[in-house]
Amino acid sequence: MRTLFILVLLIFLISYVENKRVMDEMYITFNRARYCVRRVNATHEIGCQSSSRGNSGRMHMIDDENEFRSFLTNKKTLDSIGKFIITLNIDLFDSEHMDELMTRLDTKLNGLLVYLKSNLTRPGDFSPDDQCPNHRHSYYLNQTQAVNWNPKGNGLFFRSFPFPIMLIDEEDDYKLLLSYYQRFNSSQSTSSCGLELKTFQNAAHTSKTCMRRGEISHSLIDEAETLCDPVGGLNIYSKLPEPLTIMPKQRPLKSVILILATTDSFQMFLKANGATGGAQQPATSLIAFLSLAHLMGQAQEDLNKVEKEIIFVTLDGDALDYSGSFRFMYDMENNYFPTDSKDEERIRKEHIHSVIEFQALSFTSQLSESNLYAHPSNLANETFINSLTNRTSTIVPMPRDAPLPPASSQIFLRQTSSSFFPVYILTSTNQSQLSNRYYHSFFDDPSTLSINISSLEYNTTTDFSQWIKSLVEPLAQTLIETTTGLNKNITIEQEIINNLVYCVLKNINCPLIHNVSNETSGSSFDAFNQTSLPFSVNTYPTATTPTFTFVRNTLSYFLRDRTYDALNLTETACKEQGKNDSFRLYRFVGGYPPSISTEEKFLGYCVRSYYRSAYSSSPAFAIDKYDLADTTYPAWSESRWSTISLRLFIIPTQSHEIITLVIGILLLSISFIAFFFLRYFTKLSLLQPSSS
Amino acid sequence: MSIPKTRWRCEQFHQSRTNANNGCQIINAQIHSDYEESTVESNKDNMVSLEKKSPEERLNICRKYYLGGFAFLPLLWLINAIWFYKQAFKVEPYPQQAQIRTYVIRSAIGTLAWLLIITIWNVLFQVFRTKMGPAGDYLTFVVPRGYY
Numbered sequence: 001m002r003t004l005f006i007l008v009l010l011i012f013l014i015s016y017v018e019n020k021r022v023m024d025e026m027y028i029t030f031n032r033a034r035y036c037v038r039r040v041n042a043t044h045e046i047g048c049q050s051s052s053r054g055n056s057g058r059m060h061m062i063d064d065e066n067e068f069r070s071f072l073t074n075k076k077t078l079d080s081i082g083k084f085i086i087t088l089n090i091d092l093f094d095s096e097h098m099d100e101l102m103t104r105l106d107t108k109l110n111g112l113l114v115y116l117k118s119n120l121t122r123p124g125d126f127s128p129d130d131q132c133p134n135h136r137h138s139y140y141l142n143q144t145q146a147v148n149w150n151p152k153g154n155g156l157f158f159r160s161f162p163f164p165i166m167l168i169d170e171e172d173d174y175k176l177l178l179s180y181y182q183r184f185n186s187s188q189s190t191s192s193c194g195l196e197l198k199t200f201q202n203a204a205h206t207s208k209t210c211m212r213r214g215e216i217s218h219s220l221i222d223e224a225e226t227l228c229d230p231v232g233g234l235n236i237y238s239k240l241p242e243p244l245t246i247m248p249k250q251r252p253l254k255s256v257i258l259i260l261a262t263t264d265s266f267q268m269f270l271k272a273n274g275a276t277g278g279a280q281q282p283a284t285s286l287i288a289f290l291s292l293a294h295l296m297g298q299a300q301e302d303l304n305k306v307e308k309e310i311i312f313v314t315l316d317g318d319a320l321d322y323s324g325s326f327r328f329m330y331d332m333e334n335n336y337f338p339t340d341s342k343d344e345e346r347i348r349k350e351h352i353h354s355v356i357e358f359q360a361l362s363f364t365s366q367l368s369e370s371n372l373y374a375h376p377s378n379l380a381n382e383t384f385i386n387s388l389t390n391r392t393s394t395i396v397p398m399p400r401d402a403p404l405p406p407a408s409s410q411i412f413l414r415q416t417s418s419s420f421f422p423v424y425i426l427t428s429t430n431q432s433q434l435s436n437r438y439y440h441s442f443f444d445d446p447s448t449l450s451i452n453i454s455s456l457e458y459n460t461t462t463d464f465s466q467w468i469k470s471l472v473e474p475l476a477q478t479l480i481e482t483t484t485g486l487n488k489n490i491t492i493e494q495e496i497i498n499n500l501v502y503c504v505l506k507n508i509n510c511p512l513i514h515n516v517s518n519e520t521s522g523s524s525f526d527a528f529n530q531t532s533l534p535f536s537v538n539t540y541p542t543a544t545t546p547t548f549t550f551v552r553n554t555l556s557y558f559l560r561d562r563t564y565d566a567l568n569l570t571e572t573a574c575k576e577q578g579k580n581d582s583f584r585l586y587r588f589v590g591g592y593p594p595s596i597s598t599e600e601k602f603l604g605y606c607v608r609s610y611y612r613s614a615y616s617s618s619p620a621f622a623i624d625k626y627d628l629a630d631t632t633y634p635a636w637s638e639s640r641w642s643t644i645s646l647r648l649f650i651i652p653t654q655s656h657e658i659i660t661l662v663i664g665i666l667l668l669s670i671s672f673i674a675f676f677f678l679r680y681f682t683k684l685s686l687l688q689p690s691s692s
Numbered sequence: 693m694s695i696p697k698t699r700w701r702c703e704q705f706h707q708s709r710t711n712a713n714n715g716c717q718i719i720n721a722q723i724h725s726d727y728e729e730s731t732v733e734s735n736k737d738n739m740v741s742l743e744k745k746s747p748e749e750r751l752n753i754c755r756k757y758y759l760g761g762f763a764f765l766p767l768l769w770l771i772n773a774i775w776f777y778k779q780a781f782k783v784e785p786y787p788q789q790a791q792i793r794t795y796v797i798r799s800a801i802g803t804l805a806w807l808l809i810i811t812i813w814n815v816l817f818q819v820f821r822t823k824m825g826p827a828g829d830y831l832t833f834v835v836p837r838g839y840y
Contacts, residue, residue: 038838049838049839052837052838200837200838201838202837202838203838204836204837204838204839204840205840209829209840212826212829213829213835216829216830216832216835218833225835225837227837
């Protein structure tokens with residue numbers, strides 16, 4: 001009876017006790033923090049590294065210049081505390097402040113947490129890229145005076161830090177951090193806040209060391225563990241399905257026009273499932289690129305009659321030393337462009353008529369013009385430039401032999417000694433400065449394009465999309481005039497550009513992509529619902545990014561053979577067609593209404609298109625027995641990592657710690673004494689040493 | 693001066709079980725002076741005691757350890773030198789002691805040589821691991837992550 005009562009009481013008590021882990025009570029975790037990772041190239045390592053158990057230290061918040069000065073001169077605090085985690089306002093995150101902090105604190109600086117107070121108080125410009133981006137492999141390597149295209153760049157992305165750097169950009173996270181700091185770091189109590197940053201990266205030293213270590217395994221049971229992945233994704237090219245130069249037919253010289261855009265960017269602070277930036281570069285250029293592709297597709301009938309080909313190429317990996325462009329030129333030199341076609345006549349540099357590139361386009365309220373650079377001046381076609389600039393006032397020609405902005409075309413010129421074809425770069429610069437104030441940072445989001453992203457719908461016409469229309473239409477008309485000689489007043493429906501803007505900048509899981517994809521590839525976008533197209537460093541093996549599927553489906557649809565729109569083929573008939581034609585891609589999709597050229601509506605459409613893709617990792621990783629320490633080609637790799645965490649905890653006062661220790665020792669000794677007594681003065685056989 | 697553990701345990705066991713024959717055997721515990729080890733033997737103890745072995749057996753063990761050490765096993769030499777030190781130098785002479793003495797001396801020299809080799813290699817590897825290039829990485833058993 002008594003035991004039953006005790007049992008019931010125990011059950012009662014247990015059910016009321018909440019089971020919490022002590023660890024959850026000790027730490028406050030910040031799950032939405034951005035982190036800085038390690039990347040390596042042929043000669044250096046860049047980025048941040050923490051210890052495998054995390055870097056912890058006492059938190060100290062520096063909000064403005066005055067606090068910064070007083071902190072650095074406060075000898076008492078600096079000497080009394082062993083390790084610091086400095087919490088720095090993002091306005092103070094530049095190279096001067098970082099250098100001062102690092103020299104003054106030296107090894108005491110165990111980590112850095114940068115914070116953004118709110119989205120409304122963004123810094124006016126923030127770019128961790130160099131002042132002269134991609135100058136390591138640029139066309140102007142021997143230039144005595146480099147042009148600083150990105151004057152506000154602080155270059156911190158390319159520096160190596162021995163401690164972790166993380167960034168919190170959510171307003172609630174900042175408020176929480178501040179409340180704890182103010183509560184515990186006030187002068188009354190000496191207990192303080194501590195932070196632990198864990199961003200352990202596997203890569204070290206250079207690409208060569210990292211790749212080599214990734215293949216070493218002396219163990220009989222464990223496999224070698226890859227430490228870093230080479231940077232690279234896919235170079236995609238597409239053109240109108242006709243004409244096609246199949247051997248033994250010869251391709252005439254100077255008959256190919258290349259249209260270029262890039263699909264990648266980088267940012268110093270990454271976030272899993274977060275905004276990646278890249279709205280001004282490369283999203284705007286990509287939207288203009290795809291709109292131009294649609295216009296070329298509309299003019300299919302006229303373009304089919306001439307021997308010239310207009311090939312649309314997207315390059316991946318160009319943000320880091322033009323890896324994609326180097327690979328593209330390497331493929332071209334080695335008769336690997338176009339890929340996968342046994343009987344198709346290869347394109348070499350003699351066949352290229354010109355290169356037109358969309359690079360770093362931006363549309364701001366102050367600047368609505370884009371500049372046209374042409375190089376070299378002896379090869380540039382003046383008629384082309386004049387007819388283009390005469391058609392519209394939004395494209396302004398740059399003077400002859402003006403220095404080129406950072407662009408993939410620079411590598412095209414470099415590898416061909418700029419003696420084969422001219423390049424035309426359409427970019428937004430403002431007197432030798434890129435107009436993008438957030439170049440290669442996560443702040444580069446649609447708000448910089450004067451787009452109110454929260455109210456953007458699938459078919460909203462914005463100033464931005466109207467500007468894109470005013471940019472690509474004259475270009476398309478000039479291109480058609482150059483290739484066919486006809487003067488066509490070709491236009492694109494505003495709806496198509498609106499849809500592209502929505503898909504790329506707001507929600508990639510949009511009706512457009514589902515209309516141009518079949519079911520399997522269309523369902524891969526459901527995982528990215530309500531996220532914009534990510535623009536980040538892509539690695540090979542490719543991480544799950546929807547970018548390449550998006551470009552493939554959209555580009556091949558826009559450049560499809562429009563005569564198939566009226567044929568009403570079934571899915572099986574479409575597949576049958578594909579069996580006879582090995583050069584082209586045949587897909588059966590739902591059909592994108594604004595782009596359908598016929599009056600009738602069918603349940604599905606057979607899309608006949610020309611599509612090729614090739615790996616875009618640097619030739620350094622493709623050439624057999626290439627020494628990765630060689631700087632001929634860029635050799636960027638991104639490190640692998642496992643857990644990233646940011647935690648806040650309270651560091652107790654000195655006296656608190658001493659009392660805890662003393663109590664602990666006391667308890668230990670008491671338990672020893674108690675057990676000793678129990679053992680010798682009772683008859684409980686449990687406590688006696690066994691004799692078996 | 694304390695009662696050997698085995699005997700105490702057996703007495704406790706006797707007290708709790710009155711009728712059983714526990715098979716607990718206690719051989720007379722001889723409490724010797726500091727220099728001599730106690731020779732309490734019970735069915736639980738496996739320590740080899742050199743006192744109990746004949747001199748030929750001792751020489752045999754010493755030789756086995758000496759020869760075994762040549763198979764890149766310096767610890768055998770170390771044990772040999774330490775264990776047989778007393779036998780070689782501190783005990784009254786017996787015919788095999790001269791041979792045991794040579795073995796012990798050679799084992800000691802061997803141990804020192806190995807110690808030197810291992811220390812030098814350890815220092816060299818730690819200093820030159822990163823400067824050796826690929827060789828340093830291929831010699832490392834557990835490849836370091838995150839650091840050069």
